[in-house]
Amino acid sequence: MTWQDFARIATALYNELRKRGFHESDIWTLINLYFTSDAYRNVPEPKPGEEDDA
Structure with missing residues (x-):
């Protein structure tokens, strides 16, 4: 996880x-x-092309 991800x-x-x-x-x-x-490790990675809700 990068600092940007965090x-x-x-x-x-x-x-x-x-x-x-x-x-x-x-x-x-x-x-x-x-x-x-x-807990963040159990979150599925977004698939390429999916938009992030945040």
Whole structure:
């Protein structure tokens, strides 16, 4: 994972959680958990030509 991938995923997660009404400290806790649990590794890679929703 490149730093650009990390930044894109973290930004998308942050924006989605803010939109859903989460508080700032909870958002960072969840993002930290997402990456430290390696959950991002279980996300399927987009197929060539697919648009990213973020």
